[in-house]
């Protein structure tokens with residue numbers, strides 16, 4: 343499954359400005375997707391931006407794998423080239 347390129351997702355400012363690859367993908371309890379850099383505090387202290395997911399999947403096609411995320415779960419990876427590891431939100 344592949345998300346439509348225009349599908350809106352939230353990203354942190356670092357991902358938005360291409361300062362960091364996406365290393366964390368979250369599907370929250372409302373079903374919204376959010377993508378973050380490697381700073382684990384980023385989502386608490388930064389303002390999210392809404393973009394089309396095509397901007398992300400162009401840079402990292404493995405983000406298409408995250409369409410399998412259920413509500414209330416997440417995926418993360420150590421480096422841009424690592425495998426996604428999945429978990430549940432608390």
Ligand SMILES: [Zn+2]
Nearest residue numbers: 354356379384
């Ligand atoms: Zn960030």
